[in-house]
Amino acid sequence: MHRRRHPVENSNHLKNIVDDAASITAVVKAAMSQTDNPRLKEILDALVDHGHAFLKQVKLTDEEFEKGLDFVRAVGLACNDKHNEVVLLADVLGLSTLVTLLNNSDASGRTPGALLGPFYRGDSPKYANGECIACANSPGSPLFVNGRVLNTKGEPVANAKVDVWQASPVGLYENQDSSQPDKNLRGHFYTDSEGRFTCKSVRPAGYPVPTDGPVGVLLESQNRHPFRPAHLHFVIIAEGYATLVSQVFADDSEHLHSDVVFGVNRRLVGTFERHDHGTGPRQEVDRPYYTLDYDFVLAEGTPTYPTPPIK
Amino acid sequence: MHRRRHPVENSNHLKNIVDDAASITAVVKAAMSQTDNPRLKEILDALVDHGHAFLKQVKLTDEEFEKGLDFVRAVGLACNDKHNEVVLLADVLGLSTLVTLLNNSDASGRTPGALLGPFYRGDSPKYANGECIACANSPGSPLFVNGRVLNTKGEPVANAKVDVWQASPVGLYENQDSSQPDKNLRGHFYTDSEGRFTCKSVRPAGYPVPTDGPVGVLLESQNRHPFRPAHLHFVIIAEGYATLVSQVFADDSEHLHSDVVFGVNRRLVGTFERHDHGTGPRQEVDRPYYTLDYDFVLAEGTPTYPTPPIK
Known part of the structure; x- marks a missing residue:
């Protein structure tokens, strides 16, 4: 009765059978x-x-x-309508930035892409060049962004839509912060015939990613701080060019060398030049202020339209 | 004013900066x-x-x-108190079985481990050898399990606790099926001085894993069926031995070669021998029936007590 206790152990008729970790x-x-x-x-x-x-x-x-x-x-x-902890986990392991670099960075000379991030809204207000995206009486240091949009041959790209958004001088986006007006520190501009746009704002601050979920526990166990360095977000869309989703980081920002989501690329560090009030290119400004001059370079291609993570 | 547009691009003072996918x-x-x-x-x-x-x-x-x-x-x-879709995903990608094999399988001769599965309950009824774990008037073919528990030297292990549980002849565990009594087809036995235990039951059927979540969509896109072949679950706990969590599969089961969670190991296939009624070792049985003779081999070690996924 006990004649066949492991009857098929030596049989070869079993396909797709897992015998060990090697198979x-x-x-x-x-x-x-x-x-x-x-x-x-x-x-x-x-x-x-x-x-x-x-x-x-x-x-x-x-x-x-x-x-x-x-x-x-x-x-x-931990995911809900307003927060995606899966994306955050991918971010802090460098997976998101790696995918961005694999697809939006090459030797063509174009500006490397960076993460869209969770705070993009697709419906920012339209501004004329030189206008200010910060609300009146905004705290913080004034910032004047003088941008150019070029192609990989160095030629200006006119009529490019430049969408910009940023955190406030205390590190909060308007939709995280009830003290800011709706769509504060968001806006889009169009480049002129020389590819130029100019945007007035206030200096953004760096900020921590959310740490109240399991990813916060992970960062804690790794003795990592949760901060991103101060940066501006850009989406640049122009006919005949691949859409650029990128970020420009402040060169004097505290966590520039240790962005928790690994988004800082040498090419994306911009010089935030400090000027005393009454000096420099904006002598009329009554406080110390900053200027940022930055050239964006687009690769030829077909425009795409990023999906806002937040509606 | 536009003199330094990518000021730090060629600087070496930036540490921990991600320049490209390679870095x-x-x-x-x-x-x-x-x-x-x-x-x-x-x-x-x-x-x-x-x-x-x-x-x-x-x-x-x-x-x-x-x-x-x-x-x-x-x-x-898709996870809730009664279902863990993350475990299911790990199962259908072979990750769970791989981890089990890495930790519970070796050349010592011990019976390989298999997944505990989501239907284990830690508090099964105690039965005397020969008793039946199926409720009275249970449908399906009677099954007589004649088991032995041995150590790697071939010596019997007496007083081992053998916990067995299984799906019904229609492929449902009692806690998935309101037509079955509480703790139907679950029970534990103790081996005698010769290491033997005997359990009466009914033949289990194979069954599909849950397909109403994202893992079901994945299986569909891979043209994979969701079935596990018919099997019995065992947890064997004995003083001086590593606890064995394993499964024994019916050699004539339809999906033996394509277990959706890759749990079938050649060593874990048991011969379910069919007997016409009035013949074989149980001539008193009034229906066709099956016998399963199977030897379990324990490795020396310290007992552990698996945590029931369902309380």
Whole structure:
């Protein structure tokens, strides 16, 4: 009655059977081989290869695996209509910036892309060149942005739509801060025939990413601060050019060397030049102020329109 | 005024700046280098290495990345008190079985581990050897399990607690199915001095994993069926031995070669031997019935007590 206790152990008729850690990856990929979309198959094959290699390399224990799955679950459950903790996790592991660089950065001379971020709104007010996007009596140091939009041949791009948004001098976007008017520190401009736009504002401050979720716990365990250096966001859209989504960082910002989401690129650091009041190009200004001169370079292509994470 | 438009582009004083896709991985790992727990650091370094290598290998587009993050978010948000979609995702990518094999399988001769699964309850009823864990008048074919628990020297392990649970002949666990009594098809036995236990039951059926969440969409896109082959779950706990969490699969089960969670191991396939009524070892049975003879082999170690995913 007990004659066959492991009856098929030595049989070869079992296909797609996982015998050990060495055989499982091929079995999983065989199971996924009927995927209709070849690109999806390529991506998932690579994900399985790297996911399995990761587990084998660190020989994750059952308990560690369970903790890891619990963490992912908590990250998902921390998402709501106004916050995406999954994106935040991808950001603090450098995944988001890596994808941006893979797709929006090359040797053509164009300005590298940077993250759109969670605070973009697609419907900013239109301003004429020279107008101010900060509300009246805004605190903080005045900032005068003198921008140019060029193509990779150095020629001006006229009539480019330049959408700019930024945090306030205390590091809050208007939709995080009930003390700011709606759409404060957001606006779009159009470049003139020389590719120039000019925008008045106030200096933004750096700010922390949200730390009240599981990603905050992760940063804490890594002894990392949660700050981004001060920056301005830009989306530049022009006929005949690939849309540029980027950020320009203040060269004197405290966390320039340790952006928690790894967005600082040498090319994206702008000189925020300080002027005493009564001196420099805006002698009429009654406080110390800053100027930022920055050239954006667009690659030829077809415009795309980023989807606002916040409606 | 426009004299310094990319002022720090050629400067070397910027540390930890991400210039391109080639430099980011080192910058992220530098940022994580102050992690207190060395094991956490090792795991996250490897995760970043493999995650970045994956993104570079497939050159994930911005749009694909966004879709991927949305998928992870949906997986997290599909979790609730009774269901863990994150675990399900790990299962269908072979990650869970790989971790089980890395930690619960070796050349010692012990029975390989398999997934605990989401249906384990820690408080099954105690039965005497030979008793039936199926309710009276249960549909399905009777099943007689003749088990032995041995150590790696082939010696019997007496007084081992053998916890068994299974789906019904229609493929539902009692806590998924209001037509079954509470704790139907669950029970624990103790081995005798020869290491034997005997359990009467009914043949389980295979069943699909839940497909109403994002993982179901993934399986559909891969043209994969969602079924697990028919199996019995076991947890075996004995003094002086590492706890065995495993499953035994029916050798004639429809999806034996394509378990959606990759749990089938050659060593874990048991012969479900069919007998006509009035024949074989249980001639008194009035219907066709099955016998399963199976030896479990425990490795020496310290018992652990699995946490029930469902209380």
